[in-house]
Amino acid sequence: MKKFISTVDRWSSVPFGVVGVSGTRALLGFVGLMFYVSQYADRDYLFGPDAVLPWREFVAQVHSNGSFSLYAWSSSEAWFQLVFHLGLITALMVTLGIGGRAGLACHWVFLWSLYERQPVLLDGGDNLAYLVLPMLLATRCYDRFSFSSGRAKRLGRRLPTQVRSLATPLHNLGVVAIASQMCLVYVVSGLYKVQGQMWQDGTALFYVLRVPEFAFPGVSNLIYHNDFLVVAGTYMTVIFLVYFPLGVLVPALRPWAAAMSISFHVAIGLCMGLTGFALTMIACDLVFLDKELGKAVSAVANLAVRPIRRARNEKEPGGRAVEVTLAEESV
């Protein structure tokens, strides 16, 4: 019992994974921003009042789903443009770490509204994004990689101490929620693949990489023409997905499991053109790479600061000499 209480106390007093979730927030914001940017030229055709899915039909769908969308509030062109551009700006703010949790909540509302406007465009990455963004609200995901104005901290100080004391347990719950969601995604995806004939035969990569929608001309054929790469890639995918939770539960294996997941999704992003999906998965994998991400950021910061320090050191002897000369003259 004592051990249980001490574990509860540790989890409710020490924040875990602050750097990781900050990275998740920044990268998810970027993916959201790029969703707006990549569809910008086609926005009227895809989401506007006269889009390929008529506005009235879209409103009826939203009502039958028991959902909501800001785009359903009015069929005017001005309203559509306003909501779309506000959504884009909010996504940029989330990426840069401006606006705090209120901005993140607005980003979810705008993104959900856009997803509802044309659901056929969505993939697993968008699905994960709308589940994980509310989980991020509980975390201290603005502590790093953000241009904080300090307003949130000042407002926070006005809250009663009871409320403020809940920040750490809520943060840790948010981190665990994202990590568990990722485990669910991988295990379910792996279990379904195990049942598929092509995955069992070790030929799934051969088939999927030839589909024009997912083919990378000049690259995909190098993979699907190589029997070894096809079989090894197919089996490794299934094994990795099914055993991912085991990899992250064992602390020593955690960075390796996360690094493998990131490599796997970089390959999907490049070879299959699913950049948004791949980066969303990578963003959520960052919760498992808190220490490693922290070290990497420190290393990059050191590299960036080193030339400045060197330049300062080189200047300093000269600067001192001038001061000494001036002092001697004044004497």
Place this chain on the structure above:
Amino acid sequence: MTEHVVLRRAVLIAGAALLGAYLSIAALTQTPLNPVKLRYYDEMNALTEPYLSQNWMLFAPDPLSDDRGILARAKCANGRATGFYDVSRPYVARVQHDRFFPSRINRLVSGTITQMDSPDPVLARLRNKEMEKKKRPVPLLPYEKTSRKEAETFLARYSLSQLSNVCDGSPSAVQVRMYVHELPSWSRRKDSSARGTTRFEDLKWRNAEDVG
């Protein structure tokens, strides 16, 4: 912060319980078909829809393995029908040449065709078994008919928007041809003459006014 220890403990434990409940429900809606899912799926799904809905089948059980798309032709006011135009391929080509956040317009067609081909898993299993026994499969249920009709209307509307330059800019009707090109199988991968097979289905002519 050492104050409010009891409150922090209570929130952590309550939050963990809530998270556990959410994960159990989400897991139950997402596992492959099993007796527990069959029994409780509707109740669990009602709890997750719409904001917590999820689908993690991701290229499973079998990934997409064929080239699917649509051709479309229009009828002009004078009754003349144009030839078929490939209205999905140009957007697929755009995706192939843009690896960094490509436009998703191509998914309007591929996503709609995939939705038409993705029945309820229980019905799919039932129909497969009946096919194996060479029995007549269960016909489309009313809701399946409705969603198929909606998908056909969507494809007709999409095609009409892509054929805006034919018939002097005002086609009076449109017809969609859905094709599925099955690529050569693994066993024929070394056979350079293998081309695969193509199946197609012509949908009904639709008046421009009805779908526009």
